[in-house]
Amino acid sequence: MINGKKNPGNPGSMLANPTGQIWLVIVLAAALLVRASLWLAYPIAPANDTPTYQHLASSLLNNGGFERYNGTRTPGYPLFLMLAGSEARVYFFQLGLGLLTTLLVFYIGWQLSQRTWFAGLLALAHTLNLGQIFFEATLLSEALATFLLFFCLACLVWLFRDHPGSDPLRKNSAILTGLVALALGLAAAALAMARPLFAFVPFWGALFLLLFWRGASFKSRLGAAALVALPALITLLVWVSFIYTHFNILGLDSIGGYHMVNHTTSFFELAPQEYAPIRDTFLKFRAKHIAETGSSINTIWDAIPALMTQTKLNYYSLGRVMGEISSRLIREHPWLYLQNLALGWVWFWRVGVFWLPESISNAGLRALTNGVMLVERLALAGINLLFLGGSLTLLSPKIRDMLKIDLFIWFAASAVWVTSILQTLAEHGDNARFLAPMQTLVVLIAAIWLVNLYTEWKTKRR
Numbered sequence: 001m002i003n004g005k006k007n008p009g010n011p012g013s014m015l016a017n018p019t020g021q022i023w024l025v026i027v028l029a030a031a032l033l034v035r036a037s038l039w040l041a042y043p044i045a046p047a048n049d050t051p052t053y054q055h056l057a058s059s060l061l062n063n064g065g066f067e068r069y070n071g072t073r074t075p076g077y078p079l080f081l082m083l084a085g086s087e088a089r090v091y092f093f094q095l096g097l098g099l100l101t102t103l104l105v106f107y108i109g110w111q112l113s114q115r116t117w118f119a120g121l122l123a124l125a126h127t128l129n130l131g132q133i134f135f136e137a138t139l140l141s142e143a144l145a146t147f148l149l150f151f152c153l154a155c156l157v158w159l160f161r162d163h164p165g166s167d168p169l170r171k172n173s174a175i176l177t178g179l180v181a182l183a184l185g186l187a188a189a190a191l192a193m194a195r196p197l198f199a200f201v202p203f204w205g206a207l208f209l210l211l212f213w214r215g216a217s218f219k220s221r222l223g224a225a226a227l228v229a230l231p232a233l234i235t236l237l238v239w240v241s242f243i244y245t246h247f248n249i250l251g252l253d254s255i256g257g258y259h260m261v262n263h264t265t266s267f268f269e270l271a272p273q274e275y276a277p278i279r280d281t282f283l284k285f286r287a288k289h290i291a292e293t294g295s296s297i298n299t300i301w302d303a304i305p306a307l308m309t310q311t312k313l314n315y316y317s318l319g320r321v322m323g324e325i326s327s328r329l330i331r332e333h334p335w336l337y338l339q340n341l342a343l344g345w346v347w348f349w350r351v352g353v354f355w356l357p358e359s360i361s362n363a364g365l366r367a368l369t370n371g372v373m374l375v376e377r378l379a380l381a382g383i384n385l386l387f388l389g390g391s392l393t394l395l396s397p398k399i400r401d402m403l404k405i406d407l408f409i410w411f412a413a414s415a416v417w418v419t420s421i422l423q424t425l426a427e428h429g430d431n432a433r434f435l436a437p438m439q440t441l442v443v444l445i446a447a448i449w450l451v452n453l454y455t456e457w458k459t460k461r462r
Contacts, residue, residue, distance in 0.1 A: 023120035024106065031102045031127040035095040035136070041365065042137055044091040045356045048298075050139040057081035071243050071254035076194030077141035087139070094143040098136040102127040104150040105440055111157045112408060112448060122447060126440040129380070130373045131353040135436055138354055141194050146437040148191040149198060153412070153441070155184035156205055159224060160213065160408045177220065181209075181227035188228065189235040196252045197423055197434055202232035204418065208411045247316050254316055257323025261300040262428040264329040267336045275325050281310055297429045344424035344431045349384045351377040351439070352432030380439060386446045391417065402456050403449050413445055 056078035059068055069075070084090040105126045109119030126132060135142035158180055188202035206229035213221050239252060247254040261268075265286060271279040285303035286296050300322065308318050330337045353373060360366040391413060393399040405413075416438055423434040435442075 017116060020110075020116040023116045027102060027106055027120055027123040027127070030124055031099050034127055034133060035098060038133060038137055039091070039095060041362075042134075042355075042359055044087050045134075045138050045354075045359060047138055047140050047354060053077050053081055053139065053141070066242065069246075071247055071249075074193045074196050074239065074252055076190060076192075077144055080141075080144055080194070081139075090139065091137065094136045097143050097147040098127070098133065101147045101150050104147075104154045105444070108150070108154055108157050109444065111161070112406070112444075113451070118447070118451065122440075122444055125443055125447075128376075129439070130355075130369065130376055131351060131380070132436065132439065134353060134355040140354070142433070142436045145191060145195040145198065146440075148187050148194060149201070149437050150440075151187045152184050152191060152201060152205065153408075155180050155187070156208075156411060157408045159184075159209065160406070160411070174220065174223075177224060178227060181224040182231070185228040185231040189232040192232055192236060193239070195437065197419065197426060198437070199232070199236060199252070200418060200422065201415065202228050204415055205229075205411065208407065212407055212410075214407070249316070249320070255319050257319035257321070257326070258300050258304070259427055260323050260326035260330075262297060263337060263340055264326040265296045265299050265428075266340060267329065267333060270333055270336075271325055271329060277310060278307060278321070278325065281306055340428050341424050344428045345420060347431035348420050348423055348435055349381070349388070350432040351380040351384070352430070352436060353377065354433070380443070383443055383446050384435075386449075387413075387416070387442045390446065390449050402453060404452050404456075409445060409448060412441055416442055416445070 052072055056069060056073055056075070059070070060066070060075070060078060060082050063069075066075070080093075081090060084093050102123050106119045106123035109122035110116060113119065132146070135146075159177065184205065185202060188198075188205065191201060192199035206225040209228060210221050210225040213224070216224070236252070240250065243252065243254055244250055249256060268279060268282055268286065282299070282303050285306065286299045289299040289302055290296050304315070304318065307313075307322075308315065311318060311321065313321060355373075357366050357370060360369060390403075394403070394405070394413075419434070419438060423431055427434075
């Protein structure tokens with residue numbers, strides 16, 4: 001809500017409003033135009049991680065199941081690639097998901113504010129974010145994860161409304177509430193399988209439903225929380241069991257040890273003498289990687305073949321050994337590890353963009369795109385700083401009262417913070433990429449805070 005206004009919660013009231021119709025047409029037109037232009041001017045682009053997803057999609061298709069699945073990725077995006085088929089269809093479907101995400105952003109913005117102009121501007125901010133759009137044109141899981149995340153958020157904002165009885169469709173309708181909660185749970189399970197970083201979302205949402213959902217009986221809160229959490233819990237348990245059974249690794253993928261190396265690459269020379277052959281070989285690759293890229297991040301992926309040859313270990317056994325070395329380095333040099341964690345957390349807030357400028361043949365259009373993207377990145381970086389500063393001010397009861405934060409915003413802001421912490425614990429490398437699915441959510445939160453502050457200021461001036 002904005003400035004404490006209650007939401008009637010009926011989407012029909014938005015569409016019945018001529019202003020709402022106009023804003024919806026504007027948003028749809030912009031979303032279609034931008035994506036059609038991208039389709040015509042920019043081919044779908046691969047990234048460094050693309051081959052791993054494609055390999056697993058091919059394995060699922062050609063082997064008829066998971067028997068030969070190597071577990072390097074959770075199956076969400078590989079299944080999407082397999083079902084889509086060709087890269088052209090993947091591109092089309094991802095642009096379609098982007099369009100649907102824009103509509104979900106519009107719906108969430110309207111539900112929170114009951115102002116179609118606010119919902120429209122928020123949806124336009126999402127659909128005109130070139131960093132977001134170019135992820136829809138990339139063979140990576142961001143477009144799918146963003147759609148699933150905002151579907152979950154749309155379900156939550158529906159459930160979190162202050163007056164459930166104000167909508168005739170919801171009045172005394174436990175069935176409808178249950179269906180929305182179940183849809184949220186299934187989407188959250190799919191989200192966890194697409195991007196494991198967001199595996200906490202269903203459980204975080206269930207916790208909020210159980211403890212803080214005002215206007216609902218304990219029975220309703222418990223039932224909704226169970227429907228949200230159980231699909232993800234079952235899915236994750238099945239997948240973790242599969243990884244453990246096939247690779248003797250407890251986790252969501254089979255390469256956790258390699259991920260840990262990124263946390264210790266910068267001080268791998270401190271590895272114990274008993275690992276000297278592995279250490280010395282790795283350091284040679286680190287020096288080469290720094291010379292080629294200017295950074296030591298992701299050295300491990302270049303070094304794996306040589307290390308396998310040197311140690312006579314297979315891919316998974318080597319991963320476990322590298323994990324053991326990294327764990328020991330972390331225990332023996334916790335301060336260096338904490339420095340890397342802090343750096344990774346800072347990197348998370350940088351606005352990451354993945355695109356291939358050379359794919360745009362027209363030099364003028366390429367320069368214009370690059371300039372617009374730079375401006376957007378600076379603006380989004382400022383919004384991220386505003387979110388961080390605003391979050392700290394929430395320690396003041398007076399500020400909390402001025403911002404009129406409702407349950408959804410509490411959930412959303414806390415989820416962003418949880419994500420920022422989990423990502424730096426999980427990986428040390430492409431941290432800015434992890435924010436991409438949540439970047440619009442950060443914009444939404446900051447926008448609501450600003451409008452509430454402005455409305456409060458105007459009220460006090462009267």
